[in-house]
Amino acid sequence: MELFSEIYSCYYQVVDCIVREAETRSLTKKEMENICTRHGFAESGLYILxxxxxxxxxxxxxDNEGGFRAVTDGHLPLPLTGLQRSWLKSLLSDSRFRLFFAEEELLILQEYVQDARALWEPEDFYYYDRYTDGDSYTSEEYRAHFQALLRGIPxxxxxxxxxxxxxxxxxxxHYLxxxxxxxxxNDRFRLLALPRNGxxxxxxxxxxxxxxLKVTPLPEYDEEEIDFVGLIRKSYYREPIRLLIKNQRNALERAMLHFANYEKRTKKIDEDTWECLIYYNNSMETELLIEILSFGPAVKxxxxxxxxxxxxNRLQRQIDLMGGVPSRL
Structure with a gap:
């Protein structure tokens, strides 16, 4: 766990859950797989276990029970490192990150990292593969709408x-x-909502x-459990996207993180190849196309x-733009 990206991250938290449980009792491999699925991504166990x-x-x-026990016998609270505080200060300069916090919370965070040196500034990045007319995240009206939705969803x-x-x-x-x-x-947030009559x-x-333009919370709450996943699944195309991932330049881990917000199934084909099925609908199609192409030859x-x-078609258009090389697709 030498990389900063792995300190206290999702993988770290999954391992922490496994170790905490293994400190109290013997754990089987199957139980560890369940912990990985419950606290991480569906494929986290492929990397962690x-x-x-x-x-x-x-x-x-x-251990003597045929399972595994932790070599530790207790946990202590872990403070943020100087590097983490620098990272947090950089995140606070991201207007999208700030949308998820109230003003008083932002003031507390800013005070906590005021003497830290930021790892990067927003102007250090140039995004060549996204539209430039994204949402106005610093607008007071936008923040008010976002915060109202953020409170209403849970x-x-x-x-x-x-x-x-x-x-x-x-x-x-009226929406739920x-x-x-x-x-x-698109550099935009979008809301998925259920119409009142739907x-x-x-x-x-x-x-x-x-x-x-306006968000008005109503004094009404939905008491029934909504099968959101089921509603989304009904909108999927019948056949999922099928990918073959060659684990070159850490492509598997990058793909699992990159496609974490999509429903998918992944299985190992051979020592260096995985098959990934991604379920999608019409609204996801264009964005998925662009994301998959960004992996180059590591994903087929x-x-x-x-x-x-x-x-x-997308690749041929790119070839034509680069000088009309004869198609081999």
Missing amino acids: PKLLGGEWPLLKH RRQYMTISYQSRGGNRITH PLKLEYSLK RHSIYITTINVGSI VTGPESFLAQVK
Whole structure:
């Protein structure tokens, strides 16, 4: 765990859960796989367990019960390192990060890192692969709308939302906000919400947060459990995207993190190749296409034919822009 990205990160937290549990009782490999799935990503065990069970991370040992016990016998609270405080100070300069905190919380965080040196500034980055007309994250109105949605989602609180459609019309309706998503390509947040009259429908409305004109919380809450995953699954195409991932330049781990927000299934084909199935719908298609192409030759698309045709078309367009090299696709 020598890299900063692994200190206290998702993988760190998963390992911490395994070690804490193994301090109290014997753990089987199956139980550790369940912990990985519950606290990490579906494929976290592919990376974590070989290192734990193979001894590369010497935190567990075989016991007399046929399982594994922790070599430690107690945990202490861990303070932030100087590097972490510098990292946190850089995050505080990101206007998207600041959306998730109230002003008083931001003041506390800023005071905590005021003497730290930032690792980077926003102007240090140039994003060549995303649109430049993203949301206005520093707008007071935008922050107010975002914070209202952020409060309403875990409460299952109905809201009256007015927004401007693509055609320029003002639309007002009662919604149950379900989830906020971020589009890296468009640099925009979008809201997934269920219309009030669509309680038993598969229809989920997607609203760009930047197009919202007004958010009014209602004194009404949804008491029933909504099968959000089930609603999304009903919108998927019948056939998932099929990828073959060659673990070159750490491609597997990068892919698992990059596609973490998509439902997927991954299995090992041979010593150096994994097959990944990504389930998607029409609203995800273009963004997924761009994200997959960003991996270059480390990821190969094998289906479905409709998506594969889009990959070939996009690559041919790029070739034509670079001088019209004859197609070999």
